[in-house]
Amino acid sequence: MVILNKNMFELEKKLESIFKKIDEISFINSQKVIESFWKENISESHFMSSTGYGYGDIGRDAVEKVFANIFHTEDALVRNQFISGTHALSTAFFALLRPNDVLLSITGKPYDTLDSVIGFNDNPSSLKAFDIKYEQIDLLDNDFDYAKIESRLKLGNIKLIEIQRSKGYSLRKSVSIDKIERVVKLIKSIDENIIIMVDNCYCEFVSDKEPTDVGVDICVGSLIKNLGGGIASNGAYIVGSKEIINLCAERLNVAGEGKEVGPSLGANKSFFQGLYMAPSVVANSLKTVVFASYILENLGYKVEPKWNDERADIVQTIYFNDKDKLISFVKGIQNGSAIDSQAYVEPSAMPGYLDKIIMASGSFTQGSSIELSCDGPLREPYVAYLQGGLTYEYGKIGVLKAIENLKNITSDK
Numbered sequence: 001m002v003i004l005n006k007n008m009f010e011l012e013k014k015l016e017s018i019f020k021k022i023d024e025i026s027f028i029n030s031q032k033v034i035e036s037f038w039k040e041n042i043s044e045s046h047f048m049s050s051t052g053y054g055y056g057d058i059g060r061d062a063v064e065k066v067f068a069n070i071f072h073t074e075d076a077l078v079r080n081q082f083i084s085g086t087h088a089l090s091t092a093f094f095a096l097l098r099p100n101d102v103l104l105s106i107t108g109k110p111y112d113t114l115d116s117v118i119g120f121n122d123n124p125s126s127l128k129a130f131d132i133k134y135e136q137i138d139l140l141d142n143d144f145d146y147a148k149i150e151s152r153l154k155l156g157n158i159k160l161i162e163i164q165r166s167k168g169y170s171l172r173k174s175v176s177i178d179k180i181e182r183v184v185k186l187i188k189s190i191d192e193n194i195i196i197m198v199d200n201c202y203c204e205f206v207s208d209k210e211p212t213d214v215g216v217d218i219c220v221g222s223l224i225k226n227l228g229g230g231i232a233s234n235g236a237y238i239v240g241s242k243e244i245i246n247l248c249a250e251r252l253n254v255a256g257e258g259k260e261v262g263p264s265l266g267a268n269k270s271f272f273q274g275l276y277m278a279p280s281v282v283a284n285s286l287k288t289v290v291f292a293s294y295i296l297e298n299l300g301y302k303v304e305p306k307w308n309d310e311r312a313d314i315v316q317t318i319y320f321n322d323k324d325k326l327i328s329f330v331k332g333i334q335n336g337s338a339i340d341s342q343a344y345v346e347p348s349a350m351p352g353y354l355d356k357i358i359m360a361s362g363s364f365t366q367g368s369s370i371e372l373s374c375d376g377p378l379r380e381p382y383v384a385y386l387q388g389g390l391t392y393e394y395g396k397i398g399v400l401k402a403i404e405n406l407k408n409i410t411s412d413k
Contacts, residue, residue, distance in 0.1 A: 288395030332402030337362020
């Protein structure tokens with residue numbers, strides 16, 4: 001059993017000012033959600049399901065209107081046919097790019113699961129296999145390399161720019177809205193026709209603005225992360241202009257039918273309810289990682305962000321520099337989870353990753369990152385990526401359990 005002593009509660013008092021800011025942002029985002037529900041007159045009839053082709057699914061269509069309102073875009077595609085955030089990103093890439101087009105990443109190499117999509121490993125179903133070119137510009141001191149971006153754009157021939165906000169399994173910092181706004185202004189001043197696309201996974205509702213509020217053309221994210229609120233059991237979203245969304249819908253479904261087809265299969269209520277809960281759940285996730293950051297830094301571990309840093313996502317990076325410590329901490333998170341707490345997690349190969357991955361996800365939905373989870377690749381410097389926490393209380397208990405596990409292995413050594 002995890003014991004919370006008086007010192008623990010005294011410690012939390014030091015976090016009150018950070019928690020207050022998190023609550024203020026949660027309130028702003030809650031206003032966005034509820035006002036969108038009001039605008040679209042969401043009612044119980046919108047919870048009804050469709051099957052087969054999905055013709056005339058008023059609930060599915062209302063979900064997409066609500067998402068478009070929140071992101072201040074013309075349209076949205078929010079579907080349970082999306083398997084993951086990577087699936088939604090892949091759909092958008094193939095929808096918007098054509099042979100000989102150039103895709104430019106300006107946040108360095110994207111997340112590992114996109115390796116096969118882009119074609120780093122010469123997958124026969126990749127963008128590369130369709131003669132779609134890929135280039136990248138790495139970040140410079142955890143910010144965009146504005147000079148290199150400007151120089152490359154002036155050469156022309158860039159169709160789509162991809163920005164991955166969250167760090168993924170890299171060691172960089174995640175990208176703030178302010179930095180995105182600055183680079184969008186630069187890009188559009190050179191070529192206003194370039195499509196700017198943001199992978200927004202792990203970042204929604206962390207601040208009071210989204211990338212589409214600062215000029216981004218298309219935003220993509222998973223519903224088993226922030227905006228699903230721990231209730232949506234699968235799915236993802238794409239938001240943008242009507243033209244962009246139509247192309248993405250025709251890629252996901254079929255040319256000529258686009259958004260008109262795709263049965264909701266009972267997902268509408270969970271999409272509405274998950275979104276409704278999302279501002280609060282994201283706030284709880286942020287409080288959980290702030291707490292973890294403070295404790296672990298005081299135990300001598302390098303963490304990023306630090307507990308009082310501005311955050312762009314719900315991910316907490318913890319450097320262990322030791323394989324056994326990484327494994328022990330991740331196992332502790334699994335033991336502190338509600339589901340499968342007895343499971344003995346081990347590093348293993350996973351689809352889409354080159355390294356073995358150690359992953360704790362004792363969640364109600366398989367792979368749900370908004371629930372308390374922790375994972376990391378087995379490669380130096382042996383870093384854990386902690387995220388989620390449907391409630392702060394459960395998140396805190398899970399973190400303390402993991403630290404307890406970590407102390408046990410440290411004392412054994």
